Amino acid sequence: MTPLMPSVVAPVASDDLIYHVHAAGDSDEAWSGVLARIRAQFQVRWAALAQHSFATREARALYAAPPDPRLCEALADHSANNPWFLSSDAYREGRVLSGDELLSNRELVKTDFYRGMLLPHGLFHRLCGVIARRNALVYTLDLHRGPEEPRFGTRERHAFAALLPHLTLALDIRWRRRETEDMNRALTSMVNAQARAAMLVDEHAQLVFGSDGAKRACEGAAGLRIEHGRLVAAVSADDRALQDAIVSATRARTFDDAQAAHVLSLSAPGSAAPAVVAIRGAGPVFRAELGETRHLAIVTALNACAEDDHTDCAFVRQFGLSPAQARMNALIVTGHSIANAALALHISENTARSHLKQIFQKTDTHSQMELVHLHGRVCLSS
Known part of the structure; x- marks a missing residue:
């Protein structure tokens, strides 16, 4: 990466940047653009919206600027040794942390994480904002500068802290919308399968x-x-x-x-x-x-x-209809008359009436329409 010139002017989160945060919606390309704007605004080498699990010690960059695949892969590979995530208590939603608040720079350079992740990519100073916390899962916005570049100052921290609520709201809306769309898709598939x-x-x-x-x-x-x-x-x-x-x-x-x-x-x-x-x-x-x-x-x-099988439905099981009664019931609830049902089942009308009478007794109904209504209520609620 090309080193950045030391900056003496601290940035302020602009209205333009905030607009693009809320306008990103579900677009991965737009969120990558947001990270690029944040990187330029705060004049850092690398900006990453990352996810870290305190339960598994795994991490990944969801969006980054620049989108360096090797750097994203290194973050994931060395996540278990990341000393900045030794304490989960420090990561509360809305909090802004610098790297040396969690671990002194003197101790940082002694770690495998520094030697394997930070040093090869010219990274050193870190400013982290906690966007969201979901049990053991934390979402952060990490800004990184090199060792020869200035540390993050007070005005930069304030500007960064002012930006975090907008990121939290935008991502929460995105996640809720995605959950809703995925659930709607699953429910639609379930309904269509019936x-x-x-x-x-x-x-x-x-x-x-x-x-x-x-x-x-x-x-x-x-x-x-x-x-x-x-x-x-x-x-x-x-x-x-x-x-x-x-x-x-x-x-x-x-x-x-x-x-x-x-x-x-x-x-x-x-x-x-x-x-x-x-x-x-x-x-x-x-x-x-x-x-x-x-x-x-x-x-x-x-x-x-035609796929509906009224001979083996909740209604049949609930009232204990025999196979012959179930076949008769299936024809009656689908609109057949006693005569048509007798023809379809190859039985006499008297036998058909006998089956229907037994069904009435078991279901405590007194007419074909009452039977149809009861069947509808039972099968709809099952």
Whole structure:
């Protein structure tokens, strides 16, 4: 590295630098640019935003200026011998530390860390700011100068300390956003992996989220359609019941009310059986594009996908249905009549009625619609 000329003018963290800290967002390139600006502002040889674990003694430079791969690798290789991290108590969020506060320069030059890391790269003086502390993990901004360059002065420490809260806030926002995005991605993958079609809609039935199964269901004969971003029943005569159920679910005032499912049977053109859908409250969500909080509802098409196995579901297990009863139940809850169920199972209608009567007894229900509603509630809560 090219040595820097000794400076007699201490820097002040500029508005331009602070602006770039908060504007960096999720861009690795932008954060590298921030480190380059910090390096120039404080006139140092090397600036690094680093992570160190007191539990494992491992460290790595997240961003550095200049982005010297050999220097970053040396920091990681010698992290276990870094004498500046012998005490975890010194590293409290927002604190500014100089290297000689933690270890005198006379003792520093005797260490393996100095001989293996600092000396080969012309580094000596250190100014460290603790950006964040997460249990045993600490995030620091380290500024380094060479032995022939001036130590960090009081005004530099003050300017550095004034910059730290901005770095802490910017990184915290970035981490929270990344956690949210990663969690959303994982939850979306989980929902898409399920056979059932699931959608989130607001009280006006505007689609907020739809799983892959939901999109396939609305394109097929599931009794639902998406028109201009709005969820509607495939048959207009059913739409009022659907819209009323959505409004009721979004206006649920208690947790128990929100968890109570509204189960509907909707006509499905082109299908031998009607669609069975369940609607329940999902709670409030802030919508930035609207500038307000909207209450959402979950709409689940219980029989939209052939992969659903109603013969081995939570409902069957909870009420101890026999295999014959489970097969009969599966047809009834997916909209088949007793006659159609008898044909599908190759049994007489009397036998089908007998199975259904036994199901009613085990589930304490008294009609096919009551059975459909109970099945929806049990399977949605499982």
